[in-house]
Amino acid sequence: MATLTKNEIKITTCETSKINSIDFSNLAFGQVFSDHMLTCDFKDGKWQSPEIVPYGPLTLEPSAKIFHYGQSIFEGMKAYKDANDNVFLFRPMDNIKRLNISAKRLAIPELPEAYFMEGLKALLDLDKDWIPTAEGSSLYIRPFIFASGEGFHASPANAYKFIIATAPSGAYFSGKVKVLIEEKYSRSANGGVGFAKAGGNYAGQFYPTQLAKDKGYQQVIWTDDTSHEYIEEAGAMNVFVRINDTLLTSPVSDRILDGITRKSILELAEAEGIKTEVRKVKVSELVEAAKNGSLKEMFGAGTAAVISPISGFGFRGEDFEIPEQDNSFGLQLKERIVAIQTNKTEDPYGWRMKV
Template sequence: MESMTDAPIKITKTTASKLEQVDFSNLTFGKNFTDHMFVCDYKNGEWQTPEIVPYGPITMEPSAKVFHYGQAVFEGMKAFKDDNDDVFLFRPKDNLDRINKSAKRMAIPAFPESYFMEGLQALLNLDRNWIKAGAGNSLYIRPFVIATESGVSASPSSSYRFMIICAPANAYYKGEVKVLFAEKYSRSADGGVGYAKAAGNYGAQFFPTSLAQAEGFQQIIWTDAKTHEYLEEAGTMNIFFRVNDTLLTAPISDRILDGITRKSLIQIAEDKGIDVQVRPVSVKEIVEAAKNGSLKEIFGAGTAATINPISGFGHKGETFDLPKLESSYASNFKKELMAIQYNTKDDPYGWRHKVLS
């Protein structure tokens, strides 16, 4: 890790913590935020001195380009605490690499690794008491970048703000989830920004998802924009299908996000000797597998949810329920992944990153 001695982090601590006001046993995801946030501005062609300040509103011009041209990207990651009160991140360098990949697609300058890693460590140490031990408990971390230049000319901004905010979290999804295979709307298209965590990708999902929810489904499995014949992602998650004992998932592309949880599960599954096929997965084959009983599981994978089992799906007016398994790939993979994240087993992959106090 490169040194940050030329640009030390400026820290301003809060004078009054909100910690005692939070009911950690009854959290709504993404609603409660910790006492501090990380802020770093880009201007005059370079990133300025990073700061950590009390969490609070920011002031921006109404003409800031983020409001008009959508130059905004973000990441999602988590911090975990073990029973020894040690704090760990999961593959944080991958998150930095991905936000910079997203930023490049949106003409936003890359953020320095040293600023990110040291800033994140300083922020987590300040708000360490917000991270609770125990399976299911975590601190959700949201790094993001927005365009801040004032002006409505249709051109990239010359100034940006990189921020990190944090929210304590329990399990993200609860209960059974049924999904609808998309037949009309698309999440992304060839040559577009589907592989980037651009803010607009997610805003564009809300309307089609609301239509699915009106039909009794909780989420959509997105299909390819050209033909709607191939299954690609589920809501904000990568998607896996288990047909008999084979695990199927779509390959990443310029339409599909390179999910960190996704590639971790592929590695774990392969190491367990499971046949993993990374290839286009057709609607037709999954519908047929559901009809003949060979479709055993569908589950989504992502940072917020970790792994989210899907109990059934709808397509062209038909609904298909999946079997309830005593020992599922989804549950086994989740246990394995969480054991690494919470430091209850060895990490053979080097994914776990300890936050030094």
């Protein structure tokens, strides 16, 4: 794999920064974009040198395969700034490794890790002022790769674009969500691409999610496509269930994303003395626990929201509420993880990376 240091990256800066036009006190999630982006082309059989250029439009042929065959993958990350203006990433090597796991499954050429990491460092150096500091906010980082090569033939492209764009962002979700346990539509197949952060995994969720919204829910709990007996993910997040004082989550599989927040939560819970079990969780078990009062919490876990608390679920026309907890594991673990991410506490795990 190619090597590179951030100082070797060619930088073309924008003529005027648009930072003063942004209301940092009122940021939505992923709606405004920083001044620059990293771009890197795959062509002639290899990844070319990454460059930093002003954030701006891409030009593609109508026959570019991204428009036709869904050959695209992405990652989600965040950068945080502490009180001393130090910039931090959270477990970035895990994103890089997962991007390449996704790349392999989608027949996209794997990216040299240094191109990603050094490119990102150089980009954050340049757009450091774009990292918001208000509670709950962060610079959302979106690395993605898509097929730019041409042709109306369903086969892998011969050219790709890797881009890192960044967006100063407020919190992803606000408030608790009510979820619907989905028994008809599915997110992923056995032997499919559900474990990858492939674009197509998300588009397929929009319609069932809209149907759930029409019924008064905000999200869908995906179940396995074979039996619909087991819960697998919550919207585009991993899902956790607390029954009495045990925190449960499904094992990762070829259908379930190996979430970085998910595995961080499992480790932190352990350290906090919270009992965890990684095992398949039956819908029937959830319903039973809701009925007998042992279902204490449910939450989604992912980079964007960190933890997204669930207030209740619908199943076969019946609604089950989850009562508010005084000692919420979700809140406790979210505080722990955010404190580590934002350099407000020790990081015994080596997860935080100073840029």
